[in-house]
Amino acid sequence: MGEVELTRDKRIGRDVARKRMHPDLASAAGTVAVLRFLREATVQGRLEHPSIVPVYDLERTSEGTFFTMKRIRGDTLADVLARGLVRDEVRPSASTTPPDKGPRKWSLRAVLGAFVQVARAVHFAHTRGVVHRDLKPANVMLGEFGEVYVLDWGLAKNLADAPATTAAADRLTHPPLDPYAASSAGAASPSREREAAAATEAGSFLGTLGYAAPEQIVDAAGVDARADVYALGAILFEILAAEPAHPRIHAAQLLASTLAPVEVSARLGDRAPPELVELVGHALAVDRGERPADAGAVAEAVQRYLDGDRDLALRRAMAKDHRKRASALAESATRSGFTEGDPLGARRRALAELGRALALDAGDPESMRLLVSLLESPPAHVPDEVKTALGSRASDRRAALASRGAVSWLAALAMVPAMGLMGVRSWPAVLALAAVAALGALHAMRAARQEAQEIPPSAMLSGTVFVAAFSAIFGPLWLGTMAALACLVPWLTVGAASQRGRAIGFAAAGVLAPLGLSAVGVLPSQYAIREGSLVVTPLLLDFAPTATFVFLGLTCLLVFLIVAQFATSFRDEVDRSETSLRLLAWQLRQLAPSAGEAP
Numbered sequence: 001m002g003e004v005e006l007t008r009d010k011r012i013g014r015d016v017a018r019k020r021m022h023p024d025l026a027s028a029a030g031t032v033a034v035l036r037f038l039r040e041a042t043v044q045g046r047l048e049h050p051s052i053v054p055v056y057d058l059e060r061t062s063e064g065t066f067f068t069m070k071r072i073r074g075d076t077l078a079d080v081l082a083r084g085l086v087r088d089e090v091r092p093s094a095s096t097t098p099p100d101k102g103p104r105k106w107s108l109r110a111v112l113g114a115f116v117q118v119a120r121a122v123h124f125a126h127t128r129g130v131v132h133r134d135l136k137p138a139n140v141m142l143g144e145f146g147e148v149y150v151l152d153w154g155l156a157k158n159l160a161d162a163p164a165t166t167a168a169a170d171r172l173t174h175p176p177l178d179p180y181a182a183s184s185a186g187a188a189s190p191s192r193e194r195e196a197a198a199a200t201e202a203g204s205f206l207g208t209l210g211y212a213a214p215e216q217i218v219d220a221a222g223v224d225a226r227a228d229v230y231a232l233g234a235i236l237f238e239i240l241a242a243e244p245a246h247p248r249i250h251a252a253q254l255l256a257s258t259l260a261p262v263e264v265s266a267r268l269g270d271r272a273p274p275e276l277v278e279l280v281g282h283a284l285a286v287d288r289g290e291r292p293a294d295a296g297a298v299a300e301a302v303q304r305y306l307d308g309d310r311d312l313a314l315r316r317a318m319a320k321d322h323r324k325r326a327s328a329l330a331e332s333a334t335r336s337g338f339t340e341g342d343p344l345g346a347r348r349r350a351l352a353e354l355g356r357a358l359a360l361d362a363g364d365p366e367s368m369r370l371l372v373s374l375l376e377s378p379p380a381h382v383p384d385e386v387k388t389a390l391g392s393r394a395s396d397r398r399a400a401l402a403s404r405g406a407v408s409w410l411a412a413l414a415m416v417p418a419m420g421l422m423g424v425r426s427w428p429a430v431l432a433l434a435a436v437a438a439l440g441a442l443h444a445m446r447a448a449r450q451e452a453q454e455i456p457p458s459a460m461l462s463g464t465v466f467v468a469a470f471s472a473i474f475g476p477l478w479l480g481t482m483a484a485l486a487c488l489v490p491w492l493t494v495g496a497a498s499q500r501g502r503a504i505g506f507a508a509a510g511v512l513a514p515l516g517l518s519a520v521g522v523l524p525s526q527y528a529i530r531e532g533s534l535v536v537t538p539l540l541l542d543f544a545p546t547a548t549f550v551f552l553g554l555t556c557l558l559v560f561l562i563v564a565q566f567a568t569s570f571r572d573e574v575d576r577s578e579t580s581l582r583l584l585a586w587q588l589r590q591l592a593p594s595a596g597e598a599p
Contacts, residue, residue: 002020002021002022002037002066003022004017004018009068015071016068018066018068018069019066019067019068019069020063020064020066021037023064036154037065038058039156040153040154040156041058041067043130043153043158044069044153046130047125047130047153049121049124050121050147051121051147051149052124052150052153053069053070054069055067055068055069072147073143074141074143074147074149075103075142076137076139076140076141077111077137077235079103080106080111080137080142081111081137083105085111085239085242086106086107106142109306112306113306114140115235115239115302116302116303116306118135118140118148118235119232119295119296120295120296122150122228122232122295123296123298125150126225126228126295126296129158130153130156130157130159131223132150132153132155132228132231133156133216133227134152134211134231135211135228135231135235136210136231136234137235139151139152206220206223207231209258210244210245210246210248210254211231211235212227212258213227213230213258213288214258214259215288225295226294227288229283229288229291229292230284230285230291232283232298233279233284233291233298234246234283234284236280236298236302237268240268240276240280241271245264259286260286261284264277264280264281264284265277265281268280275301276302276305279292279298316364319356319357319364320357322353322354322360323353323354323366323367325350325353326350326351326353326354326357326370327370329346329350329353330347330350330370330373333346333347333350334374334377343380343381344379344381347379351371354371354374402445402494403445404565405444406441408444408561408562408565409440409441409444411558411561412440412558413441415555415558416437418547418550419473419541419551421544421551422541422543422548423541424540425541425542426539429469429472429540430541432465433466436465436466440463443458443459444459455494455495455503457502460502460506463491463506463510464507464509464513465510467487467507468513470510471510471511471514471515472514472523472526472539472540473539473541474536475526475536476512476526477511477527479552479555480510480511480514481511482556483559484510485507485559486558486563487506487507487510488503488504488507489562489563489566489567491503491507494566523539524537524539526538526539
């Protein structure tokens, strides 16, 4: 429609921008061109808003028609997007490059904040009955000091105007040769303006392809505020995706793309927050009834996201402080040779700080890695609470194994009558052996009902006497040793760690005591070597051939079963504990991504 030049307001002493009509355009289109030019000045002048450039004066002289505006400085949003955005949504500064070191690069969050101001300015225009019809990044100016302006109201439609007036003003419309270079009503030369004025009728397409709503193409006369909502959606898509919503292709294909739905979710994917993806999807709906009601709704939706983003930034900063404190405490708690202070207390406080950090920022990979590292390095000293829990678990395990011990003692007691089949030489000794087996069973049953931490010495003594008796029957170096092992394995698996030496001593005494008594002559020797054969002389029983082999077989079987059940129970407990620890370690590793893995 015209050209803008810098001029000086001598009365006030300021630079202003003056826009005047092309003289040859005015002569070619006459009153129609003047009508459009005057409408642009009056519409823009009536929209008194901080983000709409104010009009100072409007005048018609012999030199032509012109109006003056505030001079603004800055970059268009198109230039800002072309340079690329800093994809850091919580960066507090809008720029990462000082103004004196080249063009600045804006952060995504800063541009979204400017977009909110644009949407609010457009909403203000809508409340005054004005539709912009040519919103695009090139018509948004970002000032040096945070100013945001919506430019070029030359295609604005006043919904209050009569249809005939609007149609007459729109008669200068023409399709753009380069849809991304200029608006459809923005003349590149007087010849193009004359060509457009002669070729286009009222109600034809107005706007810029790629940002204009579908109804601006198929029903220009029925355009309302929701056309600007579509343009805002296209701008927001370009901000988030770093590419236009409609690819920059041939104009005919661009028209077809505008009339087709935009695959917003598929194209934005994970590059944008889901709430903004949903907003863009609604704003770019082909059916204007599915779009947000007005530009104010668009502004509020983006502002809600930014408010949450600011809250996220604050939470992340607080989480970082907690993580730093946790890191220092963890270093003190896990330092090799750390003895000063309270290492367990430092570890407890470190875990508490990490809990606060993760509560504020659950996805922070650094906090996750620190947590896993702390949990995988156990404390040098076991906390009292853990000792209590371990003691309770050990008591339960001992009670279960003591029940098996009682069964083993009862099985040994059941073998005493079988001795009578072999021929008894000393019934008092055999009955004493039966009493010892019964006493051992009673001790085991009692231990199964109590939460004792240790095996009573009397129970071990009973086992020692039983082993000594077996040694007196078959000799200490034969079944006596097997009986000693049958007692030793349960004692080592059931008893406390502090009892291990005692258990080995009691078991060995059952074998060594009869052997020592034989060596000093208190008991007759049970072993003799005659013509290369080892001869065993029993002290308590006779060796009836059949009964002896049956008894020996049962005794070996009993020893095998006793050792096997306690060994397998112990192994099962070890396997369960190792599996539990491995699963815990695996779950902990899932909390924190590996160094090369994206969080």
